[in-house]
Structures are given as C-alpha cells and as structure tokens.
Amino acid sequence: MLSSRASRLDDRGYHAPVTSGRLALLSVLTAVGAVAGYTSLLRIAMVRNHPEGYVIAFALATALATLAVARARSRRWIAWLALGFSSLLLVAGAWFNFVGARVPDTPSALRVGERPPDFTLPDASGRPVSLADYRGRKPVVLVFYRGYW
Amino acid sequence: MAELQGLGAQLSEAERAGVEIVAISPDSNEHSQKVAEALRVGYRFVADHDLAVTRRYGLVHAHGGADGQDVPRPATVVLDRDGVVRWFSVSRNLQVRPDPNDVLRVVRGL
Numbered sequence: 029m030l031s032s033r034a035s036r037l038d039d040r041g042y043h044a045p046v047t048s049g050r051l052a053l054l055s056v057l058t059a060v061g062a063v064a065g066y067t068s069l070l071r072i073a074m075v076r077n078h079p080e081g082y083v084i085a086f087a088l089a090t091a092l093a094t095l096a097v098a099r100a101r102s103r104r105w106i107a108w109l110a111l112g113f114s115s116l117l118l119v120a121g122a123w124f125n126f127v128g129a130r131v132p133d134t135p136s137a138l139r140v141g142e143r144p145p146d147f148t149l150p151d152a153s154g155r156p157v158s159l160a161d162y163r164g165r166k167p168v169v170l171v172f173y174r175g176y177w
Numbered sequence: 178m179a180e181l182q183g184l185g186a187q188l189s190e191a192e193r194a195g196v197e198i199v200a201i202s203p204d205s206n207e208h209s210q211k212v213a214e215a216l217r218v219g220y221r222f223v224a225d226h227d228l229a230v231t232r233r234y235g236l237v238h239a240h241g242g243a244d245g246q247d248v249p250r251p252a253t254v255v256l257d258r259d260g261v262v263r264w265f266s267v268s269r270n271l272q273v274r275p276d277p278n279d280v281l282r283v284v285r286g287l
Binding site: 076142145168169174 | 195196197198199200201202203204210221222223224225230231233234235236238239241248249250251252253254255256257258259260261262263264265267268269270271272273274276277278280284287
C-alpha cells in the first residue's frame with residue numbers, strides 16, 4: 029500500500045490533494061463571507077438591493093467545492109462536506125430570493141399627479157394621525173412596511 | 178427598518194423639520210417607535226391593524242404572511258405639500274427597498 033505521503037506523488041504531481049483542501053476552504057470562506065457580508069452591510073442600499081449577489085456567491089462556492097471533490101486524492105470527506113454546505117446554501121438562498129421573498133407585482137391605487145386616499149390612523153401613543161392634516165403644510169413620505177424590514 | 182434608518186440618517190435636521198415621514202404597518206408599533214427614538218429619527222409610526230388603509234391603497238399581498246395572513250406590500254410614496262403623489266415605489270422583492278438617495282432626490286426637488 030502506498031503511504032499517504034507517497035500517494036501525493038501521483039501523475040497529477042505533488043500539489044493535487046493540497047489544492048483540494050485549499051479549494052474546499054475557499055469554498056467555505058466564500059459562502060460564509062457572502063452571508064456575513066450581506067447581513068452586516070444591509071444598511072447600504074447597494075448591497076441590500078442586490079440580494080442576487082449572495083446567490084451568485086453561493087454558486088461560486090458550490091463550483092469551488094465541486095472542483096475540490098474532483099481534485100481530492102485523500103480525505104475526500106472534507107471536499108464533500110464543503111460541497112454539501114455550499115450547495116445547501118445555494119438551494120436555500122436561490123429559493124428565498126426568487127420564490128420566498130417575491131411580492132406580487134399587481135397595480136396599486138397610487139398614481140403620480142393624484143391624491144391618494146385620505147386616512148386617519150393611531151400613532152404609537154394612540155393619537156390619531158390624518159393625512160389631510162399635512163395638506164398645505166408639509167410634504168409627506170409614506171412608508172408601508174411589515175415586521176422588522 | 179433598514180430603509181427607514183437609511184432615510185433618517187441622510188435627512189438633515191432642517192429637512193426633517195420640513196418633511197413628515199409616516200411609517201404604516203399592521204403591527205403594533207410601540208417597539209418601532211422606541212427603535213426610532215433610540216435612533217433619533219423623527220418618524221410617526223401609525224398602525225393599520227386590519228389593513229383597511231393598506232387595502233384602499235392597493236398594497237395588500239394576499240396570504241403573503243408566514244401564517245397565510247394578508248400582509249402589506251412594502252412601498253414608499255412621496256407626497257408634496259398639496260398632498261399629491263409625486264413619486265412612489267412598490268417592492269417586488271421583500272429584501273429590496275428604494276435607495277434613500279432616490280427618495281431624497283424627489284423630496285429635495287419638491
């Protein structure tokens with residue numbers, strides 16, 4: 029039986045299994061980096077408005093892990109683990125971005141140049157706030173949102 | 178919150194005094210109001226518990242919630258002093274919001 033050291037000296041040359049380990053590591057760093065980068069930079073509009081960026085990063089991580097599996101000579105489980113990790117993130121991320129986070133694109137009642145419906149709603153202290161109160165006084169920015177986003 | 182933070186951070190004190198930012202959601206908003214106060218941004222948080230107003234604006238996402246409940250479609254509307262819509266943006270992806278710079282450009286141009 030060839031020793032593990034001698035098995036490195038195959039027809040692919042000395043570096044093949046070392047490259048596999050590095051590729052697996054790079055794959056994991058890419059995937060983790062994408063998650064950390066996206067969540068920590070959410071405040072920046074350029075990052076927040078291009079969530080497909082993390083899907084692309086996960087796809088890159090999956091490609092790197094696939095390469096790691098192909099190049100693996102010994103301790104294959106490291107490369108397979110990286111592949112499992114990155115492809116799981118890719119599937120979950122792609123589903124969330126293209127399906128889960130989708131909002132229907134139906135027309136609203138808003139029209140540029142028209143007044144929107146007036147309303148009276150309670151604020152956090154229970155005081156009523158009417159849109160009509162601002163007419164003739166101040167411009168208003170209405171933000172409809174849900175939950176924590 | 179990310180959008181509201183971005184907007185508030187970029188509006189100067191003077192501008193904030195001249196523009197009212199009204200944030201509407203079906204959720205109880207004491208928490209949101211506390212967060213806004215902690216961030217020192219002057220927003221009015223109002224509650225549309227039964228989504229009646231959101232529905233009148235055509236901004237309801239039917240059964241879009243985690244429990245199948247109706248939820249609002251995230252949207253930003255800029256009204257001038259006459260209460261007329263000058264610009265609006267309705268999200269097609271929950272993660273995406275209008276760039277606060279775009280909103281500010283419209284507000285400053287009023």
